[in-house]
Amino acid sequence: MADSRFNVTDLVELQMIENAISARLAEVEKVRDNKELISVEKEFAEVKEKFDEINRKYNDLESKRKKLEDTVEIQSEKIKSDEGKLFSGTITSSKELENYQEEIKMLKEGNLEMEDQILEIMIELEEMSEKIKAIQDEKDKVEAGVNRIKNEMNEKLEVLKNIVGGLKNRRDDVISRIPKDYLEKYKELKNKKGGIAVAVLKNDFCNVCNMQMPSVEAEKIDNADKVYRCPICGRMAIIFRDEIDNIKKELES
Numbered sequence: 665m666a667d668s669r670f671n672v673t674d675l676v677e678l679q680m681i682e683n684a685i686s687a688r689l690a691e692v693e694k695v696r697d698n699k700e701l702i703s704v705e706k707e708f709a710e711v712k713e714k715f716d717e718i719n720r721k722y723n724d725l726e727s728k729r730k731k732l733e734d735t736v737e738i739q740s741e742k743i744k745s746d747e748g749k750l751f752s753g754t755i756t757s758s759k760e761l762e763n764y765q766e767e768i769k770m771l772k773e774g775n776l777e778m779e780d781q782i783l784e785i786m787i788e789l790e791e792m793s794e795k796i797k798a799i800q801d802e803k804d805k806v807e808a809g810v811n812r813i814k815n816e817m818n819e820k821l822e823v824l825k826n827i828v829g830g831l832k833n834r835r836d837d838v839i840s841r842i843p844k845d846y847l848e849k850y851k852e853l854k855n856k857k858g859g860i861a862v863a864v865l866k867n868d869f870c871n872v873c874n875m876q877m878p879s880v881e882a883e884k885i886d887n888a889d890k891v892y893r894c895p896i897c898g899r900m901a902i903i904f905r906d907e908i909d910n911i912k913k914e915l916e917s
């Protein structure tokens with residue numbers, strides 16, 4: 665089964681690269697599944713609702729105040745015009761005079777009452793705007809927390825994305841060096857055997873199933889350029905060489 669078409673170490677390298685990609689993708693999932701972010705985003709939604717609600721109340725009260733101001737202004741104009749008539753000397757009937765006087769009195773009383781209401785509203789608005797400021801500060805603080813967590817998360821994801829990108833390029837490169845029949849065997853075993861198709865034999869032990877080769881088999885395993893089959897777990901197996909440790913170190917860095 666010696667194959668001069670390629671360096672059998674490429675098979676192990678492909679396996680190690682794919683393991684590294686899986687590990688990094690698991691890290692990506694872990695980074696994305698950020699419990700702190702979920703809880704801070706919930707907190708933000710709550711404080712934002714509180715903020716929107718008090719602003720709504722403030723605006724309602726403010727338009728009530730504006731309406732009262734407008735009514736007072738209209739009534740003041742009416743008082744002015746009524747008083748103008750009263751003092752113009754054109755009113756001759758005492759009944760008409762009385763009616764004007766009565767209207768002026770009612771309008772003035774109405775205005776006084778509304779001015780009291782306006783004052784009360786203004787005090788309430790003043791208190792509310794302090795509360796709004798406090799809630800705004802709280803909202804800003806929580807929002808800054810959300811953004812900080814998101815930024816940290818995105819930085820980590822960016823780093824992982826680059827690492828995975830590099831690993832995928834390296835995988836493509838290795839794949840281009842492996843003959844098609846071995847690649848097919850690799851894929852088949854990977855699917856059948858929990859994602860691990862290639863094993864390394866060191867001191868007669870398989871590094872995947874951790875079993876020792878029977879001595880009859882072990883004696884036959886002596887060619888470093890050959891792809892063997894682990895008699896116990898059935899994976900493709902090659903003899904250990906230092907190069908494998910070097911690749912491992914490269915992939916971990």
Ligand SMILES: [Zn+2]
Nearest residue numbers: 870873894897
């Ligand atoms: Zn094995």
